Amino acid sequence: MSSYPTRAWVEVDLGALRRNGAAVAARSGSRLLPMVKADAYGLGVGPVVNALRDLNPWGFGIATVTEGEELRALGYDGRVVFFTPVLEEDLERADQANLTPALGSPQTINAWVARTDAPWHLAIDTGMSRAGASWREVYELAALTAQHPPEGVFTHFHSSELDDGSMDAQEERFEAALKRLSFKPKLTHTDNSAALARHENTGRDIVRPGIFLYGVGSGPTASVQPEHVVSLRARVVEIRTIEPGDTVSYDAIFTARRKTTLATVAVGYADGYPRALGNVAQVSIRGKLAPVAGVVTMDMTMIDVTDIACELGDVVTLIGRDGPNLLTVEQVAASGSLSPYEMVTGLRSRIERTYVETQ
Numbered sequence: 591m592s593s594y595p596t597r598a599w600v601e602v603d604l605g606a607l608r609r610n611g612a613a614v615a616a617r618s619g620s621r622l623l624p625m626v627k628a629d630a631y632g633l634g635v636g637p638v639v640n641a642l643r644d645l646n647p648w649g650f651g652i653a654t655v656t657e658g659e660e661l662r663a664l665g666y667d668g669r670v671v672f673f674t675p676v677l678e679e680d681l682e683r684a685d686q687a688n689l690t691p692a693l694g695s696p697q698t699i700n701a702w703v704a705r706t707d708a709p710w711h712l713a714i715d716t717g718m719s720r721a722g723a724s725w726r727e728v729y730e731l732a733a734l735t736a737q738h739p740p741e742g743v744f745t746h747f748h749s750s751e752l753d754d755g756s757m758d759a760q761e762e763r764f765e766a767a768l769k770r771l772s773f774k775p776k777l778t779h780t781d782n783s784a785a786l787a788r789h790e791n792t793g794r795d796i797v798r799p800g801i802f803l804y805g806v807g808s809g810p811t812a813s814v815q816p817e818h819v820v821s822l823r824a825r826v827v828e829i830r831t832i833e834p835g836d837t838v839s840y841d842a843i844f845t846a847r848r849k850t851t852l853a854t855v856a857v858g859y860a861d862g863y864p865r866a867l868g869n870v871a872q873v874s875i876r877g878k879l880a881p882v883a884g885v886v887t888m889d890m891t892m893i894d895v896t897d898i899a900c901e902l903g904d905v906v907t908l909i910g911r912d913g914p915n916l917l918t919v920e921q922v923a924a925s926g927s928l929s930p931y932e933m934v935t936g937l938r939s940r941i942e943r944t945y946v947e948t949q
């Protein structure tokens with residue numbers, strides 16, 4: 591009997607993850623602040639943090655106070671910066687867990703410095719219009735930050751994967767904002783994954799890679815490419831043959847043109863294999879590509895295996911490597927016009943995570 595899980599599973603290559611982190615650190619010449627928010631983009635924050643600790647990161651970046659408490663519960667006692675703005679009522683928990691907030695509003699900054707001398711980072715909004723002090727109005731914080739200087743000052747790019755010049759414009763705004771402040775920050779940071787593909791030496795103290803670590807690159811022209819990290823696999827649980835004219839799955843968007851053999855695979859959109867991949871995505875089985883037939887259902891997906899000899903229990907690769915085939919997250923996401931970020935973070939907890947270490 592095989593030792594595979596009996597339904598569906600996500601396989602995370604911690605060796606590749608670590609090498610992706612090392613590649614980013616080497617290229618940028620900066621310390622790492624790996625972004626491990628949302629359960630490390632859905633891959634399991636515990637194993638991911640353990641693997642990345644080998645790289646001696648400056649700290650870890652997360653979104654929420656609760657995620658920070660989780661990191662503490664895992665035994666990580668290094669620096670943890672959280673990036674979603676919080677209401678004043680959350681500052682006490684943040685302080686108790688020894689978390690470093692990213693702050694932008696005078697009200698929350700005042701509340702933080704009144705409560706503690708612990709470090710905080712100043713968020714500058716240079717065009718994302720989401721969080722942080724506007725680069726135009728940052729002088730309003732000059733007095734406050736002179737008295738209570740933040741440890742770090744940072745901004746976030748909105749389109750670093752595009753060649754639209756916006757990154758240069760945001761960098762200029764960031765530099766202008768830094769000049770408007772009356773202190774020199776110990777640390778500055780700007781780069782997410784796609785920005786790192788452009789900046790060989792960032793000239794910043796810290797970099798904040800997320801998706802690159804998890805194996806998703808910034809397109810074929812990017813100057814660094816990540817190794818593949820995430821695979822999604824599932825087992826064949828039924829096989830049937832249907833007649834020409836028979837249809838498959840909800841809404842009957844697939845009609846057999848010939849005698850067709852279908853394998854039912856035990857994974858569906860409730861596992862994070864999106865419904866939009868119905869009739870458009872390909873999977874790999876026994877090293878051969880097979881198309882998804884009909885709409886992906888909540889718990890099952892049908893594939894056309896007419897030309898492939900397969901058996902009950904066979905392993906189907908929906909994302910990842912199988913023999914000569916590599917189905918990358920980007921390719922699979924693109925086949926359904928989906929974001930690779932949503933694809934990775936959408937893999938749900940119903941499927942177990944398994945961890946491997948390639949050399």
Ligand SMILES: *Cc1c(COP(=O)(O)O)cnc(C)c1O
Pocket residue numbers: 625627673746781782783784798799800801802
């Ligand atoms: C999520 C996040 C990142 C990482 O973005 P990627 O595109 O996944 O590299 C960096 N900085 C901030 C502030 C973030 O919220």
